Every structure is written in structure tokens, then in C-alpha cells.
Amino acid sequence: ALTQRNDQLLELIRVSERLNRRLNLDDTAREVVKSATKLTRSDRGYLPLWDPIHHMHYFVATENPAEGVETVMNTAMPANRGLAALVQEKGQLVIIPNYQTFENRIPGLLLECYETAGIPLRVGDRHIGVLVAALADPERHFASSGLDSLATLAIQAAIAIDNAQLYTDLARESEKYRLITEKASDLIISLDANGNLTYVNERLKAVLGYEPEEVLGNKFANFLTLEGQATLTQMIGRLLNRVVDNPGGLYETQQNEVQAISKAGAPVNLEFNFGFFYQPGSQGKIAGIQAIGRDVTARKRSEENERMRMIGQIASGVAHDLNNVLANVLGHAQLLKAESEDSDVIETIEIIEQSALDGAETVRRIQEFTVQRMQQNLDVVDLNAVVQSTIDLSRPRWRDDAHPAGPGQGRRIAGSPGQPG
Secondary structure (H helix, E strand, O other): OHHHHHHHHHHHHHHHHHHHHOOOHHHHHHHHHHHHHHHHOOOEEEEEEEEOOOOEEEEEEEEOOOOOHHHHOOOOEEOOOHHHHHHHHHOOOEEEOOHHHOOOOOOOOOOOOOOEEEEEEEEOOEEEEEEEEEOOOOOOOOOHHHHHHHHHHHHHHHHHHHHHHHHHHHHHHHHHHHHHHHOOOOEEEEEEOOOEEEEEOOHHHHHHOOOHHHHOOOEHHHHEOHHHHHHHHHHHHHHHOOOOOOOOOOEEEEEEEEEEEOOOOOEEEEEEEEEEEEOOOOOOOEEEEEEEEEEOHHHHHHHHHHHHHHHHHHHHHHHHHHHHHHHHHHHHHHHHHHHOOOHHHHHHHHHHHHHHHHHHHHHHHHHHHOOOOOOOOOOOOOHHHHHHHHHHHHHHHHHHHHOOOOOOOOOOOOOOOOOOO
16 A cells, blocks of 8 residues: 555656646646546546536547547537536536446446546636546446545646646737738838847848848848938937836837838838837836838839929929010010111120020920920921911901991991092
8 A cells, every 4th residue: 555655646746747847738638647547547537628618528638448539529518417517516526436327427428437536627716627537347446545646636737737728828829920920911020129130020021032030130220221220220219218107018109211221232111110118117128129011112102203293293384484484585585686786785685585595495404304395296287277267266356346337337447449548
């Protein structure tokens, strides 16, 4: 008996050490079931866990040559059926002398089990599952020392399984967010307090042409233009020097646009939302920076093109008006020059003429700068047709002026035939 008890204590110590090193739920559950069968010298072992959302137990591990965990996991164990439900209700160790005659058993489960013991796994007031051990020989019975060891194991197992569940849930959530981050259409980066890159997602390859491992550990400023470096330094420096009223866990976001340099050497405009994490109790000391950015180079180019288009339209209108004014000045200057015989006047007129030509040249350069040159479509024009069209269009006006007294009462015009001039 002493030897058996010593073996049980050694097994409890061994399983305790192993459980403390395991965080995977499946591995932890299998380890608990194996130890339960060893401590109780049983033939069968089961570990159903409680699902508080669906109000049922489900198997995570089993030691039974007659049925594998894949079989029992497909069977629902509602809250009011089976040994697990009874143990949960009682909240203590329950022993079924013969499971084959257990009136509340679930058909198809716990095959070839006779005397069966179930003990609850609890963490505080929470029920997390049941640890079950069973004997396959109807003539055998549990020893009290084995049941005592099972109770001790249940305490350790409950804590280990709860930790494993929390770790598994955390790992699952971390993996979900990792996939979301890696496949995001935006560039996501993390910096430490010194501005070194500690994380970048796969989007970096499409945006800047670098593989993540090429930039990790380097300063983010190394991949920015001088203007971008100044923006980043100014932003971080301003926050490092700010006074924080609430020294608790702080989070602040700020939007900035920085210009980076791609691996090929091309400038890339990046619009970032920077999130600053502060160390609790540090009066605003930055612990890290998270940033989500997108490439706005195409947008900036489109905005610049639109700006130039608007400038071009304005310049084109101004140039048109100036050309009309200069043409008027030039035309009158040339008329005066043709009619004048005074050399001093002609010299002055030539200065006016040259000034008008210089102004026209300046207007032409403005049009070239804004890429808004006026299209000059030259066609052959029939002047006779133009004159005839002008006469037809203006006929109502000059006809009324010529016949103010109505039809047949035309006004006599000086110099007309038959009248003195």
C-alpha cells in the first residue's frame, strides 16, 4: 500500500510538472486523462469539457481502446443527460457502481464501463468539465487512495485546462488578427520608441518593393525622404515632450502624410494614421507606435493634375483676354504708324508696337507652361459668302433704319441720283 501511494504521489508530481509546461489544450487534456487512469488503475478515462454557450459537454480526450475521441466527439451530451450532467449537478465526486445499468446514461458512450467515477473540474465557481475514470472488469472496484489521488489531480487539471483554454482562445484570436493584418490592403507597421521597425505586413512588398525581413530592425526614417524624415521626427518629438494628465494606459492617434522612397528609388506618398502607445504610469512615455498607411501617390498626382488643369483654364482665359487687348493696341499702333510722317512720332509708335509684341510673347509662354495652347484650326474662307451672310443677318436693322415711314415711304439719302449733293 505504501509503494502504491508513493507511486501515486510521484505521478501527481510528474503530471503537475508536465501540466505547468503545457499550454496546448489537446495536449493538456490527453496528459490529464493518462494520469487519471494511472492514478486510479482504471481501464478507461474520459475528459468532457463544458460548453457554456450551447449548454453541453464535449469530449476533448479519451483513453479507451474500444472508442476513440473522434467517435465520442460527434455525440452531444446535453446538460441533463449522462454522468457528466450528474457530476455537474452534484458538484462533487460521483461513483456509478455499474454504468451499464445507469438509468441516465447516453447510449453509445462509455462502452464496456462498469464501476465509473466522475469528479468535477472547477475553477472558483465556474464548472469547466468532468474527469471520468472507469473499470472494464465488473469484479474490480476503485481503491480509496486512487480516488483521493483523482481528486488531487482534478484540482491541478482544472487550473491547467483553464489556462490552456485561455491560451488557445488567445492564440486563435491572435492568428485571426495576424491573418487580417497580413492580408490587409493597407500598409501596417510597428515601431519601438526609438523609431525602429518591429513589424511590417506583406503589403510592404507592393507599396515599396521591400520584403519585410529587409526592413525589420532598421529605422523607419531610413526609408523616407528628407521631408518625410522631418515630418516623422517633428511628430514623435512633439509627443515625447508633451505632458500627460492621465498616466494610465493611453492611446492616441494622429494622421500624417510622409514621403517614402521605394526600393527602386521612386518617391511614394504615404498617408498614415499613427497610434501611440504609452507606458502605464510613465507620464506619457511612448512604449510603441502602430501605424496604418496607404499609398496616396496616385491621388496626389491626380490632385496635382487637377490643380494644373484649373490653373491652365484660368491662364487660358486670361491669355485670351490679354491677346485681345494687345491685338487692339498693336492694330491701332500700326495704323498710326502708317498714317504718320513725323519720325519722332513713328519712333514712339514703334516702341508701343514692340511692347505689344513682347506682351504677346509673354502670353504665349504662359500658355506653353500651363499646356493650354489654343488650337489653331486654319481653314479656307469664302469672303463673299461671309459678307453675304453678314448682310442677311443684319438686314432687319438697316432696312428699318432706311424706311422709318413704312413700306414705300423711304427716306431720301443725300447724294442720291436726281438730287443735289
